[in-house]
Amino acid sequence: MKTTICTIYYALLLVVAGFTSAFAQVTPTGTKIVGKLINEQTAPVDYATVSLLKAGDSTVVKGTLTDETGLYTFENVKPGIYIIKATNIGYTKAITGPFTVEQSKQFFAMGDIKMGTASKTLGTVTVTSTKPLIERKIDRTVMNVENSILSAGNNAMEILERAPGVTIDKDDNISLKGKQGVTVMINDKLTYLSAQQLATLLRSTDGNTVSSIEIITNPSAKYDAAGNSGIINIKLKKNKQSGTNGNLTAAVARANSIRNSQNLNINHKEGNLNVFGSLSRGDIPSHRVIDIDRKTVVNNTDNYFIQSTQMPQNYHYNNFRLGVDLDVSKKNTVGFVVSGNSNKENDLNYSHTNITANRTTIDSSLNTNSTIDQKFTNIAVNLNDRWQIDTLGQSLSIDLDYSKFNNNSNANYVTNYFLANGNPQRAPQLTRNQSPSVIDIHSAKVDYAKPLSKTVKLETGAKFSDVKTDNDLRAQKYDGSAFVNDTSLSNHFIYTEKISAGYLNLNKQYQTGSVQVGLRAEYTQSNGNLIGSTPVDRSYLNFFPSLFLNQTLDSKNEMTFSYSRRIDRPNYSQLNPFVYYLDPYTFEQGNAFLKPQYTNNFELGYVYDKTIDVSLGYSHTTDVNMEIILTQGNKSFQTNLNLAVQNNYNLNIFAPYTITKWWTGNANFNGFRGEIKADNVNGGSIDNKSTGFVFKTTQNLVFGTIKGEIQYYYNSPMTMGIYDIHRQQSISAALSKSFDEKKFNVKFGVDDIFNMRRNDIDSHQLGNDFAIRQKNDSRVFRLTATYNFGNAKIRQREHRTGAEEESNRVGH
Known part of the structure; x- marks a missing residue:
């Protein structure tokens, strides 16, 4: 290789x-x-x-x-x-x-x-400028949501789903242009969360605080090499001038239950000191229905398990962020940021399963009711220094980061078994789990940039990260008189990982184009220790080259080409060999022997008149880390395995248009084809070829002082791994009106107006024969009020922290 x-x-x-x-x-x-x-x-x-x-x-x-x-x-x-x-x-x-x-x-x-600050203000003249919804830059696509009324009242997860080429599946896994393995950053800082916890964080981030979403399909060597399909960077709103400003947002929504949220942002800059902060809280009750129909064959005998589960959930979040930037000189700024959250989640699962040999006569049944109370707390601290050494562009930046996560889960399960006539088959099975999890992350990085000439620029830097996760599952079962420890289900897993990295980028500007070539090296040392078992030690050195070419053909035509090699290390929960039960026949298990997967990405791009954006991409992935479902007799369990190879092809087209002065819009088509092949998987093989597409269109309407937006979303049927995914579609709309010289804004919107959005999948591979029908409360009515106060032109200095590659890998 x-x-x-x-x-x-x-x-x-x-x-x-x-x-x-x-x-x-x-x-x-x-x-x-x-x-x-x-x-x-x-x-x-x-x-x-x-x-x-x-x-x-x-x-x-x-x-x-x-x-x-x-x-x-x-x-x-x-x-x-x-x-x-x-x-x-x-x-x-x-x-x-x-x-x-x-x-x-x-x-x-x-x-x-x-430029000096004007001493007079224009009280009678209002000048506004609006960025286009989608901008194409040399290395990324930017979705400017700050002026989109769909952002008000929605959360960051819902906004992200509207971004070009982005899809989100039933388990909140984010895909970009048909590929999973996306690295998600907020303000250039990775979030250190698993897919589930990242979704929780994004749902608790008020959309009114989001400025833009950057989609970087082929990151340069300056970025960590994680993420086979690229990086999504969510940019929060920034300050612009001296003074004090802020906004207060309150929202109420109705799905199956009433939801509410409140958010406060405030910024103050005076002289060489800039202070900024935010507070947000909310209650998000939700409801989900999952029906699973699966067939197993044991000793040539068919067994059908017909399961229906009601999953009401109540999520409460409290988030905060506080930062200070101090200009110690005209060329040197020191910053400090502390952020954190204290979130609670209460899940109630009511599951009923009928077991039958012929689908017509029930042989037996079981009910599993569970209550799961979870609490997530996190504190993250960043200290940074940005030194602009000279006016020619020479600069040095340093970031020191520390993050600590405490995740605690207490679960109680009660399973009742019944005969065909409905009488109890045996005594109820009572179990309970306590799952404390602690994650500590330290990182430090330094970046240096120096122009070697007027057209040549050198970038170099280094980073070190040290991660430790400690997961302790304590399982107990009821023996008829008291709860006793169940050593067969209890386990203690400790995982440590150290990554040392360095990179070099060289950029050459020409009159009609540019070339950038880079190389990143990362040395990884990891240890997975399931107490009582043999530890799994790994160490490996990898090199990640990258190349970017940009050529302006004329005033309206531009071409780009990019290549990069990427790595996806398993997230911490996937490496944890714990067993998590939904019921006695359905469970999830980690895999301590998972290896990283490697991807070579190629992309050819074309931009016409700075508006129409077309890209054609290809990627080749080895040791694919894929979620699969395996069977053991009548039991089915979900895990992750390294499979052989995967090839992906994608075509992405984005086109804005103007119909009239008051009606503009855009359309985004993303077509993709995936090919995956693997032998000797649980005694079977996988050889899938699938073609699919996602189509999104947004209509922007202006009626005097009232603005409107309508969005249509369609995801065609497709196959991903062993899953055959059914089509998805939805229509959303919103209206907004501003008052008091745009200081006060009111918005009403409806997501999935016709309640069409479903998450249905089937699988008929590797001995599986099941169908899952899932419906979330996707139709949501929202009413949002936002009040802006103070000076609206304060700018908060942006910087990238050292918390990079470890994102999206925190365990449950």
């Missing part, structure tokens, strides 16, 4: 050399001018108007806007003497120059232009 990767890597380097030669032969048509606008606190000034003027008569030659980082660019500037003028609401006009552009220079770097 290493030989293959090295061959690919060297071949790609030859491609880079070829592109470099080709780019070098392009005849320059002018000079490229690049600069940056900053305010008095050295923060970037975004969406300001920048004009290039002739120095002689102040004639406007070119005009542009700064991006969200304050950068602006003028292409193809002819030789001459120029000045630059910058204007923006809330700032005084800034002029710099004159300066001379010579014909021999292909690139001209301007120094930072500082």
Whole structure:
């Protein structure tokens, strides 16, 4: 495998050399001018108007806007003497120059232009700018939800499901362009949670706090190598200027039960000090119905288990976040962030199973009722330092992180067995479990960037992480007089993992394109210790090359190509060999011998007129970590195994459009084909080829001061692993109206208006013969009120913490 990767890597380097030669032969048509606008606190000034003027008569030659980082660019500037003028609401006009552009220079770097705060305010003029819902950048797709009314009243999980190429299955596993293994970050920081706990966190994150969602299908070597299908980065709202601002949101919703949530965000910046924080709480009762119809064959005898389960759930969350940024100098900012949560979940499961040999006559039955009380607490601390060494772009950043998770679960199970006539078959079976879990995570990382010339930039860095999980399952059964320890079901699992990593990126800018090549190395040491059994030790060194090519063909056509190698280590719960029972015939078990899976990702992209975005991708994965269901006699259990290989192909098309002045919209089509093959799996084999697609469209309507949105979602039938997934579809809509100069906003929306959304699957492989029919309370009526107070233009400094690759891997 290493030989293959090295061959690919060297071949790609030859491609880079070829592109470099080709780019070098392009005849320059002018000079490229690049600069940056900053305010008095050295923060970037975004969406300001920048004009290039002739120095002689102040004639406007070119005009542009700064991006969200304050950068602006003028292409193809002819030789001459120029000045630059910058204007923006809330700032005084800034002029710099004159300066001379010579014909021999292909690139001209301007120094930072500082804009002062205007002393007068415009009380009678309101200027607003709205970013497009979807933006395509060189290495990612950005979904700007800050101005979408569907974000108000919804949570981050529901917003994420609307992002291009994103699907979420019945177990809250997130897929991107038809592939699982997504790494999820919030504000460039990984969440350290399993799929279930990540879904819980996202559902407790108020949508009103979300600014954008970044989809990075092929991350560079600067990012941790985890995630075979890429990274989803959820960006929370930021500050913009000196002063105090905030917002208060209250929401009430109705599904099968009443839900409520409240959220407070507040920010204050004065001088060189910026303080920000948020508090949120909510109660989210929900209800789910699962019907399972499965067949087993034991000694050539058919047995049918027809199971129906009612699963009411009540979830209560309390989240907080507090941060401080201190500008110790004009070039150095030190930050401190502490965040945490205290969440509770109460589950009641009522399960009835009929057992029959012919589906018509019930031979016996059982009822399993369970109550599960869970409490999740988490504290995370980050200390960071950002040093802008010079104005040319040389910088150094350091992050130190510590996170601690305490998850406690107490479960009680009562199973009653009945004969065909309904009389008790035997005494009820009473069991109870206590499952305390503690997870400690330490990490430290450093990133350094240095421009080697006006067109070449070097990035390098290192990271170390140390993780320890301690899961102690204490099972007891009732022996007729008292609860006694059940050693056959109790176990204690301790897992430790240390990862040392370093990376190198080299970026070369050309007049009409760019090339970036990178290499990341990660050395992993792990130990899985089920007390009483032989520990499982592993250590391995991996290299992860990456390549990015960008070529502007003309003013309306742009091409990109990217390649990266990725790794997916098993999450901590998958490695834990505990056995979790739904009833005596249905359970879940971890696998301490799971190995990482490796993926090579390729993607070719095309953008037309900065709007229509088309990408074609291919990935090849080895040692695929897949969830499967196996049978043991009449029992069925879910586990994860390393299977052989998987190939994925995907086509993604995003197209915005305008019908009239008051009606705009966009459409997203994501088609994919998956091929997976594995032999000797529980005495059988898997050879699946499946094609499917997801289609989403959003309509934006404006009726005076009232805004409306309608979204349609369709997920075609498809096969993923051993599961045949039925189609899914839904229609959602919302209306919003602002009052008091947009300080107060009221929104009413309905998710899944026609209550069509279901999660139904079948499986007829590896000895399985079952059908699952699942319905959540997907139709939700929402009423949300948001009040914005204070200065609405405060900017909070962004930074990436050191809590990276370990995300999404915390156990239950």
